Amino acid sequence: xxxxxxxxxxxxxxxxxxxxxxxxxxxxxxxxxxxxxxxxxxxxxxxxxxxxxxxxxxxxxxxxxxxxxxxxxxxxxxxxxxxxxxxxxxxxxxxxxxxxxxxxxxxxxxxxxxxxxxxxxxxxxxxxxxxxxxxxxxxxxxxxxxxxxxxxxxxxxxxxxxxxxxxxxxxxxxxxxxxxxxxxxxxxxxxxxxxxxxxxxxxxxxxxxxxxxxxxxxxxxxxxxxxxxxxxxxxxxxxxxxxxxxxxxxxxxxxxxxxxxxxxxxxxxxxxxxxxxxxxxxxxxxxxxxxxxxxxxxxxxxxxxxxxxxxxxxxxxxxxxxxxxxxxxxxxxxxxxxxxxxxxxx
Numbered sequence: 335x336x337x338x339x340x341x342x343x344x345x346x347x348x349x350x351x352x353x354x355x356x357x358x359x360x361x362x363x364x365x366x367x368x369x370x371x372x373x374x375x376x377x378x379x380x381x382x383x384x385x386x387x388x389x390x391x392x393x394x395x396x397x398x399x400x401x402x403x404x405x406x407x408x409x410x411x412x413x414x415x416x417x418x419x420x421x422x423x424x425x426x427x428x429x430x431x432x433x434x435x436x437x438x439x440x441x442x443x444x445x446x447x448x449x450x451x452x453x454x455x456x457x458x459x460x461x462x463x464x465x466x467x468x469x470x471x472x473x474x475x476x477x478x479x480x481x482x483x484x485x486x487x488x489x490x491x492x493x494x495x496x497x498x499x500x501x502x503x504x505x506x507x508x509x510x511x512x513x514x515x516x517x518x519x520x521x522x523x524x525x526x527x528x529x530x531x532x533x534x535x536x537x538x539x540x541x542x543x544x545x546x547x548x549x550x551x552x553x554x555x556x557x558x559x560x561x562x563x564x565x566x567x568x569x570x571x572x573x574x575x576x577x578x579x580x581x582x583x584x585x586x587x588x589x590x591x592x593x594x595x596x597x598x599x600x601x602x603x604x605x606x607x608x609x610x611x612x613x614x615x616x617x618x619x620x621x622x623x624x625x626x627x628x629x630x631x632x633x634x635x636x637x638x639x640x641x642x643x644x645x646x647x648x649x650x651x652x653x654x655x656x657x658x659x660x661x662x663x664x665x666x667x668x669x670x671x672x673x674x675x676x677x678x679x680x
Contacts, residue, residue: 359424359510360393364409366430366440367490368401379429379488379495386499387425390506402431407443414447414480422483424510427498430490432475440487441474448478448485455486458501463494470494482513537614538605542598544589544662546624553636557616562638566649570633572626581669587623587632590661597621597660604652612644617652621662632664 363383369375380397387394400409406428413426431440455477463470473494475487488498540556554565574582590596601617608615616638626632635653639645667673 359391360395361387361425361427362413362423363387363394363397364406364426364428365397365399366402366406366428367399368403368437370399371401371405378492379490382492382495382499383427383429383488386503387427392425402435402437403439404443406431406440407446410443410447410485414483414485419481422481424483424513425506426483426485427488428486429488429495432473432487432489434472434474438474441476444476444478444485444487447480448476449480451476451478452484452486453477455502459488459498462501463489463497466493466497479513484509484513537609537616539598539601539617539619541618541620542594542601543620544594544597544623545620546622549620549622549631549634551634553618553620553634556618557636557638559616559638561614561640562616563640564642564645565636565638566642566645567636568633568649568653569631570653572628572630572632574628576666579668582628583667583669584625584627585632585667586625586665587621588663588665589621589623593621593661597656600655600659601652604648604655608639608644608648608651612639612641612648615639615644615648617648619652619656621656621660623662 363380365377365380367375367377370377377397377399380399384394384397398409400406410426413423428440428444431438456475459475459477460470460473463473473487473489475489477484477486479485486498486502488495541553554567557565572582572585574580576582597619601619605615605617618636619634621633622631633653633656635649635656637645637649637652639648663675665673665675
């Protein structure tokens with residue numbers, strides 16, 4: 335299980351569309367890096383964006399790699415002016431050149447082509463980045479529209495690009511729909527209704543389970559209530575490396591017969607501990623057992639509280655306590671055919 339100790343961005347209500355809604359449109363990725371353009375460094379961000387966009391159904395050519403400065407404007411000119419209107423990409427994502435170095439002029443080059451800014455996109459990117467890194471405030475990126483193309487500047491680091499993907503993933507297809515003037519939503523999406531009364535207790539444990547079924551993303555929704563102003567969530571995901579080995583293929587989880595009771599008791603204890611200082615929290619936790627492949631969720635936790643600090647702190651504490659107190663063991667399998675038990679001494 336991964337050490338994914340970061341809290342997931344929680345999108346609001348999204349419009350459900352097919353995963354391949356983007357089929358038929360194309361997107362361009364511009365990597366702004368003088369070192370990569372000169373062959374002195376590998377491109378570590380372009381493939382992340384390409385894989386993400388391809389997964390949403392878009393046709394994505396190889397990333398365009400350019401040096402910092404004037405070449406950025408030239409690349410945008412070719413995509414947004416030189417191409418006929420009907421052949422221009424639906425999306426352009428740039429990565430790099432958004433900082434404060436003297437040649438970091440990607441935002442200035444982008445601004446020349448934007449006719450309708452989208453400041454809310456950048457505010458969301460900054461807000462999410464600042465949860466992890468103070469330097470996120472130094473990104474000067476721009477986002478907006480040029481005709482029927484959406485342009486967005488992302489940082490030049492893999493972490494910054496991953497954060498951008500996390501924030502933008504839930505609205506990507508909706509952006510495309512609006513760019514094409516597809517009006518397939520009602521007015522309730524413009525002004526979301528107040529949250530419906532939550533099921534279960536006003537505070538405390540909403541749900542706990544140990545299951546062989548795949549875990550869903552319902553946790554964050556389940557803990558919402560009109561009294562709660564923040565939701566923090568955690569996903570423990572099977573990774574492909576551990577203890578110096580990079581050939582992990584999957585894990586088998588085995589639970590003690592009383593593991594379910596202990597999980598419920600652990601969640602209740604944490605909820606009670608945080609009740610006095612936070613005014614109450616709502617907790618959802620599920621652990622999967624059985625055979626899991628790389629990329630699958632093993633543990634999902636969500637905590638709602640009135641304020642973000644309490645939600646973050648409670649979620650982190652709960653994850654630590656579940657890992658320490660709930661008797662669930664894992665057997666790790668390797669591509670070579672071997673296996674070992676994790677966390678169990680010889």
